[in-house]
Amino acid sequence: EVQLVESGGGLVQPGRSLRLSCAASGFTFDDYAMHWVRQAPGKGLEWVSGISWNSGSIGYADSVKGRFTISRDNAKNSLYLQMNSLRAEDTALYYCAKDIGFRIAAAGTFFDYWGQGTLVTVSS
């Protein structure tokens, strides 16, 4: 059974940093691209970042570019999101999602498994 378990969320002050983790199991982690998608309270879904199977290709939403860094450790079956210079508008539930392919920008891709999310609240 595929499982994605996010952790690392919490309350943080504006301008500070936080690192999210996603522990994957039930599939061959290093065969697939992975993504972070967030959802602000009461709002819709926003793709944040994606990373290919071998970390060779990485993408970011404009809203987080230069502040967030995605990474993965295939030996540990884990995905990470380092979030720096956090802003109030980064407050959201952050989901880890598995791609069906190994690249992040393949046309026709989709996310077949999602974690339950970890909540990040940016407030003073």
Added chain:
Amino acid sequence: DIQMTQSPSSLSASVGDRVTITCRASQSISSYLNWYQQKPGKAPKLLIYAASSLQSGVPSRFSGSGSGTDFTLTISSLQPEDFATYYCQQSYSTPQSFGQGTKLEIK
């Protein structure tokens, strides 16, 4: 970036009704359109990919159609468990943008 617009934003319907949700892309995305269902407090669940392909395990009352810029998700006969929020997502180019969602409520 490609913008995705769903209509309506909310919809009231009854069990047994046939319901259609529309998603429009700001440019042609071929058939690279996915649909997700999200229930309160839960993660999104993939329903349909490539505009019309049903994800394994999804009931056949769900169907999708369209290509280019205009797409629809149809639920042929609403069941109580179908009341949720539905999102379209384009996978033609990065960022893989989502629509704003359509909340399907019980009438």
